[in-house]
Amino acid sequence: MSQTVDRALSILPLLAEGPADLGQVADRLGVHKSTALRLLRTLHEHGLVYRQSDQRYRLGARLFALAQEAMENLDIREIAHPHLTRLNDSCGHTVHLAVYEEGEVLYIDKVDSRYPVRMYSRIGKPVAITVAAVAKLLLADLPEAERRAVAEKLDYPAYTPRSTPNAPAFLTELEKVREQGWATDLGGHEESINCVAAPIRGADGRVVAAMSVSAPNVVVSADELLTLLPLVRRTADTISGEYSGRNPVTAQ
Amino acid sequence: MSQTVDRALSILPLLAEGPADLGQVADRLGVHKSTALRLLRTLHEHGLVYRQSDQRYRLGARLFALAQEAMENLDIREIAHPHLTRLNDSCGHTVHLAVYEEGEVLYIDKVDSRYPVRMYSRIGKPVAITVAAVAKLLLADLPEAERRAVAEKLDYPAYTPRSTPNAPAFLTELEKVREQGWATDLGGHEESINCVAAPIRGADGRVVAAMSVSAPNVVVSADELLTLLPLVRRTADTISGEYSGRNPVTAQ
């Protein structure tokens, strides 16, 4: 690995915490000011950092544009989106699409026609991985070894009394999810929110993404939400079929 | 600036166009494969690129998280948001918030309660800078020299017959906008869409952001939309006041 690049890239998460001046950056990197300056200049030239009027540095605009383009290029999202909106039309609840990447699960799409939700507050943000229904599906499909490794490394925050408490409980839950081919989150993240989720598979049967429908208790009970399961699974299967290049699938 | 970092960062926009394999990256950088490999590995370690199952590289998840955090740290957005939603409540149209940064104008917030718009398709995306009302306001406030320099460098795509045709036309338009303290886009980007916009100023009077209300012709005529101008300007002024720390924030 390249030392110089490594140092330069370490600046980004540092600036993500908030603006910093040259001295602070140099200190936290453990390098001389002149070195930090050169790195910052290079980052600046690529638009990844921006120098605000008080001369301090913060993350730059190009970052948005890149994240943007990266998102647009995810073909799963492209394919899934119309199906997600259609599902949303017919049930009215929030629909999420998520993928797994290197120990993290992220939402890559969301449809919610009812409320003016600030979408970017979730898209791209790591999911509550130990409780979210989509996370369970994505992790359940990992190879045994990796699954256990990831499960061991995670924190298990007790969002609610129903949150997954620890790694063993999580692993047995994943096993169950794996068997049944779908997952739920019943008040595990927020007391009053329930979700049902189904996997989207590639041509080789591996899970490439997962989608879920979420609704608060006050609108529909958990049991009522579960009646949507067949519809969710059918939608996921349709997307799977289209993603694999097969003709729209009628299986359920 | 640093050559190594420069090369590494050049990989990012390259991958933004779509996934690429090692050879392609090396070619487009004009370096040896082993060099490209080392750079990619470093980027990978920082989560900025991801290696998909077919071994090709694409942009990684950390990018979203970073863009995310950068966004959250923009205090203008924080302050403006409740005012934007309130404006949206009272008029029902789409409301945008945008800032200028290094030759680009970007939307950093958007409220649209009516339709299930895919918000992220605009947030963070560079604005049609030659025609958008918010862009005119932001550019109009630049120092003479910079304004001209930017105007000269721009492309002037003819989105519609009413699009700004060239740099001189743009500069006179900016002059007008500067004088009157507000701006419009009447079908300059999309034939049937009109916008009115107002500037948000910092304590020193400089324009730090701009906000706009947009609506299609079929809903309200351009004249009708213009009747909203006082409301838009009042909202912008309120935000300006709060941003400058003048008016202490009152409980909502």
Place this chain on the structure above:
DNA sequence: CAGCTACGTTGCGTGTACTGCAACACTCAT
């Protein structure tokens, strides 16, 4: 206003760490 400190910036010699080469390992087609 002089003197101070704190900060960003510049030029330069030294030596590190980045580069490109060449050889290797591997997967697919033919």
Place this chain on the structure above:
DNA sequence: ATGAGTGTTGCAGTACACGCAACGTAGCTG
């Protein structure tokens, strides 16, 4: 099997990134 196409590794030479020290410029303080 054999070949062409990948990605990967170790190594020697040298470009280039590093830290130093000196300078420029603010912003305080007496």
